[in-house]
Amino acid sequence: MGGxxxxxxxxxxLTIELASxxxxxxxxxxxxxxxxxxxxxxxxxxxxxxxxxLPLVLPxxxxxxxxxxxxxPNGPGGLIAGLWGGRTLxxxxxxxxxxxxxxxxxxxxxxxxxxxxxxxxxxxxVAATLRASPRRAFWTVAVPLAGPGFLAGAVLGxxxxxxxxGLVLMIGGNIPGRTKVLSVAIFDYVEASRWREATxxxxxxxxxxxxxxxxxxxxxxxxxxxxx
Amino acid sequence: MKADRSGRIQAAFHGSLGGFxxxxxxxxxxxxxxxxxxxxxxxxxxVARCLAGLQYLSGSFCAxxxxxxxxRSTFRKAHxxxxxxVFQEASLFSHLSVKRNLLYGAPRSIGSSADRVDFDEVIDLxxxxxxxxxxPHHLSGGERQRAAIxxxxxxxxxLLLMDEPLSALDRLTKNxxxxxxxxxxxxxxxxxxxxxxxxxxxxxxxxxxxxxxxGRVIGAGPLAVLQSDPALPLARARxxxxxxxxxxxxxxxxxxxxxxxxxxGRLLVPAPPVTVGTRQRLRITASxxxxxxxxxxxxxxxxxxxxxxxSSSVLGHGEVIAVLALGSDGHGANLLxxxxxxxxDLxxxxxxxxxxxxxxxxxxxxxxxxxxxxxHPISPDDAPRTAVSADAxxxxxxxxx
Numbered sequence: 001m002g003g004x005x006x007x008x009x010x011x012x013x014l015t016i017e018l019a020s021x022x023x024x025x026x027x028x029x030x031x032x033x034x035x036x037x038x039x040x041x042x043x044x045x046x047x048x049x050x051x052x053x054l055p056l057v058l059p060x061x062x063x064x065x066x067x068x069x070x071x072x073p074n075g076p077g078g079l080i081a082g083l084w085g086g087r088t089l090x091x092x093x094x095x096x097x098x099x100x101x102x103x104x105x106x107x108x109x110x111x112x113x114x115x116x117x118x119x120x121x122x123x124x125x126v127a128a129t130l131r132a133s134p135r136r137a138f139w140t141v142a143v144p145l146a147g148p149g150f151l152a153g154a155v156l157g158x159x160x161x162x163x164x165x166g167l168v169l170m171i172g173g174n175i176p177g178r179t180k181v182l183s184v185a186i187f188d189y190v191e192a193s194r195w196r197e198a199t200x201x202x203x204x205x206x207x208x209x210x211x212x213x214x215x216x217x218x219x220x221x222x223x224x225x226x227x228x
Numbered sequence: 229m230k231a232d233r234s235g236r237i238q239a240a241f242h243g244s245l246g247g248f249x250x251x252x253x254x255x256x257x258x259x260x261x262x263x264x265x266x267x268x269x270x271x272x273x274x275v276a277r278c279l280a281g282l283q284y285l286s287g288s289f290c291a292x293x294x295x296x297x298x299x300r301s302t303f304r305k306a307h308x309x310x311x312x313x314v315f316q317e318a319s320l321f322s323h324l325s326v327k328r329n330l331l332y333g334a335p336r337s338i339g340s341s342a343d344r345v346d347f348d349e350v351i352d353l354x355x356x357x358x359x360x361x362x363x364p365h366h367l368s369g370g371e372r373q374r375a376a377i378x379x380x381x382x383x384x385x386x387l388l389l390m391d392e393p394l395s396a397l398d399r400l401t402k403n404x405x406x407x408x409x410x411x412x413x414x415x416x417x418x419x420x421x422x423x424x425x426x427x428x429x430x431x432x433x434x435x436x437x438x439x440x441x442x443g444r445v446i447g448a449g450p451l452a453v454l455q456s457d458p459a460l461p462l463a464r465a466r467x468x469x470x471x472x473x474x475x476x477x478x479x480x481x482x483x484x485x486x487x488x489x490x491x492x493g494r495l496l497v498p499a500p501p502v503t504v505g506t507r508q509r510l511r512i513t514a515s516x517x518x519x520x521x522x523x524x525x526x527x528x529x530x531x532x533x534x535x536x537x538x539s540s541s542v543l544g545h546g547e548v549i550a551v552l553a554l555g556s557d558g559h560g561a562n563l564l565x566x567x568x569x570x571x572x573d574l575x576x577x578x579x580x581x582x583x584x585x586x587x588x589x590x591x592x593x594x595x596x597x598x599x600x601x602x603x604h605p606i607s608p609d610d611a612p613r614t615a616v617s618a619d620a621x622x623x624x625x626x627x628x629x
Contacts, residue, residue: 125313128281128307129280130307130380131308131333131383132307
């Protein structure tokens with residue numbers, strides 16, 4: 001694919017970087033949240049779950065707007081950043097990561113939560129009667145049994161971060177090499193009538209989306225086979 | 229309540245769970261198999277879960293062999309109790325091979341204690357040698373349950389809880405597993421709490437019995453004592469029977485008859501040859517025992533034993549259930565005899581009277597238990613198949629006529 005401009009490859013690389021970092025962070029913080037949601041019997045569990053699921057229905061620009069207000073120089077985020085002379089997260093790569101984590105959270109937490117819930121109490125009770133502490137039971141029984149859920153969550157979280165546009169535009173701005181990711185780049189190319197680059201990126205996204213959907217279906221099939 | 233008695237399993241569980249109230253107190257020896265028997269929904273499983281620490285009922289008490297697991301100030305969590313728990317469904321970890329399932333709860337440090345359960349012994353006892361590398365998905369129901377039992381044993385428990393381990397299995401698979409459980413019982417010193425609603429399993433395996441009904445314990449004691457207590461439902465049931473432990477005294481090859489010694493008498497039973505000196509569990513149903521004032525002169529009934537009537541009670545209004553004690557002095561094992569009230573009156577029978585018990589049928593309910601550890605005649609590799617046929621042979625051996 002020679003002849004494509006360097007800024008296109010920058011956008012592709014930046015997108016992969018953003019999606020990877022977001023996915024890793026989400027697996028780390030989403031797992032305990034998913035575990036708690038799956039196991040908690042408190043009445044307000046579903047209220048917390050609904051808050052986490054909000055990005056599923058909110059227009060991304062709304063979430064982006066609030067993030068911009070919060071993280072901008074005049075918001076609480078800016079005040080806190082000012083305390084140690086740091087700059088605000090708005091229009092930075094870190095700000096993008098922060099926004100993406102919030103935005104993609106339900107896509108990661110939900111499959112993991114469902115996988116944890118599907119295990120039921122029995123394997124954990126078995127582990128307990130075999131002298132496994134709750135921590136050991138979690139790592140050696142719950143996590144491996146919920147494996148397909150983790151895989152599904154990671155794929156979905158990654159894919160949704162790659163495809164996000166509204167939120168990125170709101171808090172990331174459009175700084176080449178820093179916050180200019182794929183979806184924004186396509187928009188720019190179309191604006192500038194650079195159809196060749198736009199076609200290339202859009203086509204790539206279609207192939208990527210196809211791969212994601214296919215992977216998800218295969219994961220689902222495999223885990224259904226495992227459950228029997 | 230104090231756990232001042234070692235060698236006992238002491239429990240008192242009180243509380244209500246979703247509208248069901250449990251008030252179960254009992255004390256059982258911390259040796260042998262103690263069965264908990266009762267209809268579905270009587271609270272048996274809750275008792276087992278409380279013993280394992282999977283269920284918390286406040287104000288309850290539980291101590292095993294003098295070691296307090298729960299009282300007012302203590303509640304040891306499930307993973308802090310040395311129990312093995314065999315669930316109704318095998319619940320093997322589906323992401324681990326059979327071998328890794330077996331070793332999941334095995335302590336990493338090798339203790340030197342003499343009564344620890346050895347890996348090879350468990351494999352041998354339960355016929356697991358060929359299954360080790362397999363995934364639980366590729367096992368039959370019976371194989372899964374055997375692996376689950378092995379896994380529980382290898383966690384080196386001081387108490388093994390078995391919650392209806394056979395009730396999810398079909399008749400054939402049950403008969404495949406029962407001999408394994410009998411061998412377990414014969415070879416290991418581990419106390420077992422065995423929960424079941426199937427009396428035939430209990431008659432084969434149990435030494436002690438706890439009877440439950442509506443969340444309460446209505447009787448507890450040695451199996452044969454509860455079976456012969458006319459105040460309890462067992463003796464009054466249609467299929468009332470007594471389980472007896474007998475020793476093989478002789479084998480008459482020309483007639484194919486075993487001589488079995490029980491407390492206070494001897495029984496002759498046609499059966500395939502069994503090594504002299506082995507122990508056999510017998511089952512004699514109340515309806516197979518009739519009574520006579522004098523020893524019959526000419527009769528085809530092989531087993532006519534002197535006995536004494538200990539007690540009697542009327543069933544319905546046509547029948548009498550009599551509790552007998554074998555031996556002319558009446559100090560031997562108990563038997564039940566169900567006869568018509570008419571016969572009772574015609575013969576002028578009364579309590580404390582010496583009689584002759586005519587036993588028409590004796591079932592050998594077990595055959596796999598061997599007295600010395602290690603001297604099992606079945607090689608581990610084909611243990612399941614051989615055990616099935618041996619079991620079918622002995623379980624069906626009954627005298628009649």
